Amino acid sequence: MRLLLFTGKGGVGKTTLAAATGATLASHGRRTLVISTDPAHSLADAYGVPLGPEPKEVTRRLDGVQIDSRHLVDAAWEELRRQLRDALAGAGLDALDAEELTVLPGIDELLALTEVRRLAMTKHWHSVVVDCGPTAETLRLLALPEAIAAYLRRLYGWQPWQGSSSRTKRGVASSVAQLGRHLESLRDLLTDHEITSVRLVLTPERVVVAETRRTLTALALRGIKVDGLIANRLMPAPGMWRGGAASWLRARRKQQDEVLAELRGVGMPELTLVEHRAEEPVGLDALADISQQLYRGGDPLAPMGEAKDHGEAAMMHITANPRGGYRLRIAVPLDPGTDVDLARVDDDLAITIDGFRRLVALPRLLRSCAVVGAESDAEGIVVHLGEPEEIR
């Protein structure tokens, strides 16, 4: 099974490209499901067929579904809400607070992701393509399993789903345990590089360059693989045309080319270009045409260009400092001038890059070493640590 997630800023073409990819996978003989998690559903419009909360056939081997987590009343959802409420109530928050917390923004995304996993795990489809919401929501969605797990860990002071239930009431412990296992299963699915990858869609405009870099950094920090960067709505090259319209096109294309050149920087996956069509790409024929530019007849599951591997294992590299202590290198693509903040939280290192925070468990060797300094360059962060103080 493969899981492809499409994300990018609002209106850049996520739905169109996810729909085109799904249709091409099906035409290559793979049973495919395209899922929209964006509350503003337009997947049905892209295919020109009605779709709902249950998978529905679009064409041979291709199904589509639009998840509406806000209106899900299924028992599984109630169960997840109950686990979350009990877990939070057990941590000393009173019932009302806990109830309010379960309707916080973010919970919808957690539910949507749970539904994506449930559908993917039915093994009914070989490929599952997800048309996610805009980048900010997707990042929050992808960060949520880990964020909530870390929050619970901190509230309870131990890994509740692995520890004994003696420190708290049995019912609460079992809810926390279930929720913990559930969050871990979501995180495992998202960070499994054999199964899941993200394709980032952008339009070649100056404002998107910085945002694209930030998104790549945030995804790398979470150990999520990006295997495609797609620049959509590229102006056609006007060639030998003359006249006012041609010079407008030429100027616009020149500007877009400059942005693309800027994007082909360090740590970026290769760019795939899709031209701006005169007509809206709606319906299977128009989508097939888009797909031809995207994949050039090749397998849509093949990586379109991989960012440097920032998997958990590859991300950290420890070297002994000849002057004593250690250096820990954390590889993430960073823009010069990026705002990086580091803090030690117990055995974790809290790394905040441009507002995105991630807890990274310190390797065992370094847990008793004090952080004595840090610096960053385009390749990532280097943390300087002192000598181990005691053997734990």
Ligand SMILES: Nc1ncnc2c1ncn2[C@@H]1O[C@H](COP(=O)(O)OP(=O)(O)OP(=O)(O)O)[C@@H](O)[C@H]1O
């Ligand atoms: N290459 C293209 N050429 C012409 N029109 C395009 C192209 N790609 C997308 N469009 C059109 O642009 C509009 C926005 O595309 P789409 O809905 O796929 O974007 P989106 O990123 O999913 O937007 P949203 O953030 O609102 O969900 C649609 O009307 C779509 O048909």
Ligand SMILES: [Mg+2]
């Ligand atoms: Mg969309």
